[in-house]
Amino acid sequence: xxxxxxxxxFPFAAVGRAPTRLSQKTNKIPRxxxxxxxxxxSSSSSSSMDPVLDMAELETKFRQVAPPMAEALYTQxxxxxxxxxxxxxxxxxxxxxxxxxxxxxxxxxxxxxTVDVHGRTxxxxxxxxxxxxxxxxxxxxxxxxxxxxxxxVQTLPVALNQQQQPSSSSMQSSDNTPMDLSDAAFNxxxxxxxxxxxx
Numbered sequence: 765x766x767x768x769x770x771x772x773x774f775p776f777a778a779v780g781r782a783p784t785r786l787s788q789k790t791n792k793i794p795r796x797x798x799x800x801x802x803x804x805x806s807s808s809s810s811s812s813m814d815p816v817l818d819m820a821e822l823e824t825k826f827r828q829v830a831p832p833m834a835e836a837l838y839t840q841x842x843x844x845x846x847x848x849x850x851x852x853x854x855x856x857x858x859x860x861x862x863x864x865x866x867x868x869x870x871x872x873x874x875x876x877x878t879v880d881v882h883g884r885t886x887x888x889x890x891x892x893x894x895x896x897x898x899x900x901x902x903x904x905x906x907x908x909x910x911x912x913x914x915x916x917v918q919t920l921p922v923a924l925n926q927q928q929q930p931s932s933s934s935m936q937s938s939d940n941t942p943m944d945l946s947d948a949a950f951n952x953x954x955x956x957x958x959x960x961x962x963x
Contacts, residue, residue: 815907816856819915826919834927834943853908860906861896861954868905870896874955892958897951913952921945 829848836843849857864870874895877885903910924943 813860813907815911817853817908817911817915819911822912822915823919826916827923830920830923831927834924835930837924837943838929857906857909857912860909863905864896864898864902864909864954865894865956868902870898870902871954871956872896892960893955894958895953895955897953917947917950917952921947921950 825848829845833843871894874890874893875887876890877887879885898906898909898913900910924945927943929942
């Protein structure tokens with residue numbers, strides 16, 4: 765299904781609690797990241813690009829990859845794949861990310877935080893790393909990226925939470941606790957490491 769900007773009633777909706785049934789989410793307007801920055805919102809249909817991502821197909825792919833992903837997370841602690849999206853779509857997403865950096869100036873010096881055992885937060889800068897946290901206001905520049913992130917956050921946490929921990933897991937917890945991933949509290953970040961930058 766193509767999702768042109770003009771078909772979205774509220775393309776910049778703030779994050780809310782998702783319905784509990786996946787079937788209720790099919791073909792819904794993507795829930796986009798919160799509106800925390802001071803950038804001006806645009807609801808015009810002047811976008812030079814409409815997304816080409818098929819939302820229903822993407823939801824299906826996330827649900828299909830959830831079992832092997834969950835098994836890898838439980839047994840190895842990480843998951844990788846090289847064939848989730850076709851090359852043309854990867855190239856399109858990359859072009860949209862580049863446009864966010866070079867045309868919209870959305871990347872800024874990156875930093876992170878650590879929280880110690882007492883709950884104290886310490887900020888640390890990442891020299892030579894630029895980052896961007898895409899949100900709904902980036903739709904005109906990166907529509908496929910925003911749709912991809914929205915579908916991912918609405919679909920994958922629920923699909924992973926439904927997976928059982930394998931009995932052979934080397935990372936098995938003593939209480940056999942399932943994954944408890946949120947589909948409402950999340951953060952998406954793009955990062956670029958400059959030559960000589962930190963990792």
